[in-house]
Amino acid sequence: METLLLGPDAVEDATQWPAVVEAVGDAFAAYACGDAQMPAKSYIDLPQYDGDFRSMPAYLDAEGWDGAGVKWVNSHPENPEQFDLPTVMGTMIYSDPETAVPLAILDGTTLTRKRTGAAAAVATDHLAVADATSLGLVGAGVQAGAQLEAIATVRDIETVVVADKDADAVAAFADAYGDRFSVREGSIAEAAACDVVSTTTPVTDPIVARDAVGDHTHVNAMGADAEGKHELADVLLLDAKVVIDDHAQCTHSGEINVPYAAGTLTDADIHAELGDVVVGAATGRTDGDGVTVFDSTGLAIQDVAAAHVVYEYARKNDVGTAMELVATE
Template identity: 70%
Template sequence: METLLLDSDEVDENARLPDVIRAVEEAFAAYERGDAQMPPKSYIDLPQYDGDFRSMPSYMDAGEWDAAGIKWVNVHPNNPADHDLPTVMGTMVYSDPETAFPLAIMDGTALTMKRTGAAAAVATDHLAVEDATSLGLVGAGVQSYTQLEAIAEVRPIEEVVVSDVDDERVQRFIDAYGDEFDVRDGSISEAGGCDVLSTVTPVEDPIVGPDDVGEHTHVNAMGADAEGKHELADDLLLSATVVIDDHEQCTHSGEVNVPYGEGVLGDEDIYGEIGEIVVGERDGRTADTGVTVFDSTGLAIQDVAAAHVTYENAREDGAGYEFGMIDTGVQ
């Protein structure tokens, strides 16, 4: 047997968003049904380098989705300026659960962007108004691109309003999508007034308040991935229907972590987990639903589900490079 190596371009090509969205939705369902194992994300803090490592193992067993893997990912904010490297890099090891053979090693950075966009798409599909045609983006970094591409798979998006403190980033985003959508620069309130809003910033002081969103806006809070990060004002969270991806992760490092830790927001203020909605244990949007918020921290089961479809697509298309990493002689 040989291991398949997939670089970032090959992952990007084979992690097709419709497939990844379906895989991530199934991952949420499997986790809710108890058909998955996902130990808590572990951290190695490296203050001397102003960075950290995170390990994310998982396994899901749900029919065709018999898959296991681990993602090793970092966050080093000084990388772009000091080393000409991305802030976030990741490597995914995708394994055969029956034998533990490493079926694939693939770029985890492109995979993370795809599965993160897919998670927002799943939440949007269940929580946004059916006829949503406008999308607001607060933050025009790399994650904003897959937010638009994935959400456009589940809603007929026509208008996009993007807000960012960096005018050059905004212009690059407009240049990338101006031929496909009606894209324009706007304020946070203009972005928040759209049918769907995705926030993808690393801020620790909230920048979106209740007056910045519409009466029925669905918000994907994607930026908070560590303690102290906080994009949405407490009064917005308290007035909205809040859906999380995982209680332990969200209360530790998700959008709700700060108000939850301070006792401002409690379990009674959290409507439920996205998996409960996917499997039908809780309702998604109804006629009476106002503002909704999806607090996404990113789950390891999303990575393994996305890796599964990426690997299958790559094998079918003959993509990647096969190599003999393991001596398969019986011992």
């Protein structure tokens, strides 16, 4: 059986945003219903290279399909300067659960960007006001585009306010998306006042204040992925309906990790995990809600869901390169 090799361009070509958002929503539902297996990330520390490897395996049984896979991802901060390579790279192996045949080997970096955007879209669909038309982006890096593309599948976004200290990055973003949306540069406060705001920065000192956020704004906190990272003011988190992707990951390395470790924010301040909201075991946005926050750390089930969609599209539309990786007996 052939295995598809899908590089960055192929993953980009094979990503159909509505399908990826739907699949990631199905993954959260499967996780909430006990129809997924997702062992904790495992780490290999390499201090001699100032880097590490992480493995993220998962299996999920979703509506109409099941899939398994593992993402092998690194963090080598010296790569750009010393080797002209990215700090973070990922490779995803997507497998047939029944036979264990590797159906595809995918660029995990592009896949991660896509599934992260899709997670924010799932959260936005359940937690943002139904008539949301404005999106604030705090951070104009590569994830900002994925946030816009994905969220625009669940809300009729018209206006985009982008806040970033790098004016060139904002200009590049406007060039990329200005033909489809009304994009303008703004302050963090202006971005945070939108109907929906996504934060994608690596800061350790909060940059989004409570009084900057609109009365009924939904916030996707996407930037925190390690201990100490923290984008939103504690008082904002305490005043909001907080939904997380996974309790263990978020309390360790998500947006809530700093106030949770300090005891400022407790389990009583966490409304639910997103999967419970998706399946209706916990409420999404209600008429009485003010600010809502989604704390996203990124889950391996999202990678499997996105890989499934990309693989199926690629297989049907002759995207990627087929190779014989498994010898048949």
